[in-house]
Amino acid sequence: MIEAQLHVKRADFTLNVHLQLAGHGITALFGPSGCGKTTCLRAIAGLERAQGRVMVNGQIWQDDATQQWLPTHQRALGYVFQEASLFPHLGTRANLEYGLKRTPVARRKVALEQAVELLGLSHLMDRSVQTLSGGERQRVAIARALATSPQLLLMDEPLSALDAARKAEVLPYLERLQRSLEIPVLYVSHSQDEVARLAHHVVLLQAGSVVTQGSTASTMAQRDHPMGPAADAASLVQGHITAYDAQDHLSTVTFEGGELFISGASQRTTGEPVRLRVLARDVSVALQSPTCSSILNRLSARITALREDSPGHAMLTLQAGNTTLLARVSARSVRELNLHEGLSVVAQIKSVALLD
Numbered sequence: 001m002i003e004a005q006l007h008v009k010r011a012d013f014t015l016n017v018h019l020q021l022a023g024h025g026i027t028a029l030f031g032p033s034g035c036g037k038t039t040c041l042r043a044i045a046g047l048e049r050a051q052g053r054v055m056v057n058g059q060i061w062q063d064d065a066t067q068q069w070l071p072t073h074q075r076a077l078g079y080v081f082q083e084a085s086l087f088p089h090l091g092t093r094a095n096l097e098y099g100l101k102r103t104p105v106a107r108r109k110v111a112l113e114q115a116v117e118l119l120g121l122s123h124l125m126d127r128s129v130q131t132l133s134g135g136e137r138q139r140v141a142i143a144r145a146l147a148t149s150p151q152l153l154l155m156d157e158p159l160s161a162l163d164a165a166r167k168a169e170v171l172p173y174l175e176r177l178q179r180s181l182e183i184p185v186l187y188v189s190h191s192q193d194e195v196a197r198l199a200h201h202v203v204l205l206q207a208g209s210v211v212t213q214g215s216t217a218s219t220m221a222q223r224d225h226p227m228g229p230a231a232d233a234a235s236l237v238q239g240h241i242t243a244y245d246a247q248d249h250l251s252t253v254t255f256e257g258g259e260l261f262i263s264g265a266s267q268r269t270t271g272e273p274v275r276l277r278v279l280a281r282d283v284s285v286a287l288q289s290p291t292c293s294s295i296l297n298r299l300s301a302r303i304t305a306l307r308e309d310s311p312g313h314a315m316l317t318l319q320a321g322n323t324t325l326l327a328r329v330s331a332r333s334v335r336e337l338n339l340h341e342g343l344s345v346v347a348q349i350k351s352v353a354l355l356d
């Protein structure tokens with residue numbers, strides 16, 4: 001369990017947050033530029049003096065009430081920045097060993113070999129870090145942070161300096177990391193895609209305050225605090241692969257609320273958990289199940305909320321079992337179909353993205 005009560009006052013910015021995070025999984029700190037994400041991370045790390053209290057797994061890192069303050073080097077944390085800050089004159093191995101040497105033997109939980117294996121670095125161990133690609137350098141930076149066996153891993157937009165191809169290369173390693181290790185991660189990101197793919201929990205910040213926090217699926221589906229522009233609104237469906245049809249190259253994903261068919265998941269095994277992202281603009285609604293439609297994915301759902309989200313458009317919140325979906329439809333459809341809260345509809349989903 002991680003608890004951080006932080007108060008920072010600057011000339012034109014005030015941070016006032018109370019974060020309570022589970023002691024495992026990835027929590028995303030999400031919000032617009034300047035809302036205080038990096039300030040939170042720096043204050044938790046002790047790189048910046050906030051007023052308040054920071055407790056990590058029962059250990060007090062800061063408590064102003066009792067005048068306790070651990071300097072950064074005594075806090076069991078790993079910090080990964082936007083740009084990998086490696087020692088340029090050292091090779092991969094020496095960079096990793098540097099992290100390990102700083103860690104008292106009694107606190108070592110992650111073996112160097114485990115960090116190397118998790119980040120796929122074994123073939124790069126004898127290379128000078130100056131010869132590594134941006135994605136490889138960032139993987140070394142993450143492994144170096146892990147090698148210190150942190151109680152908490154702080155990651156500040158670790159993929160933002162990478163182009164799309166390098167991002168795609170590093171993301172699977174981050175997913176593996178959270179599946180294999182018990183280390184909680186606080187992950188700053190601007191990208192809804194990254195958050196949907198990686199995070200279990202989301203803390204949404206605005207102008208130095210928490211506006212909402214909760215599971216990724218519930219936070220993404222919140223209509224009062226959208227995570228980005230309405231045109232990009234999306235919801236998250238968490239389910240399991242339950243079948244594969246080799247003839248049509250379609251896998252079935254079963255979740256609380258129904259079944260969806262997806263392509264491009266032929267390598268997945270039955271029973272495997274998956275996350276799907278469904279863009280609100282790809283969901284339409286009908287009053288009855290259409291008999292002549294090319295759209296395979298249809299779910300029975302109920303409208304639980306309806307609001308205008310931009311001139312000519314409305315955002316519907318749909319409930320299919322325990323799963324919440326967003327649907328962006330035209331205001332004219334709302335009128336002509338007499339859509340309203342409580343109405344049962346058939347949601348038609350044009351496209352679904354497989355996230356992990």
Ligand SMILES: Nc1ncnc2c1ncn2[C@@H]1O[C@H](COP(=O)(O)OP(=O)(O)OP(=O)(O)O)[C@@H](O)[C@H]1O
Nearest residue numbers: 010012013031032033034035036037038039040190
């Ligand atoms: N050292 C500093 N001195 C004065 N103001 C600062 C300092 N560092 C940050 N700020 C200001 O504090 C506010 C919060 O900054 P912070 O870097 O935490 O935001 P952020 O959400 O991480 O932004 P971004 O997504 O752009 O990185 C901003 O208004 C920023 O200009």
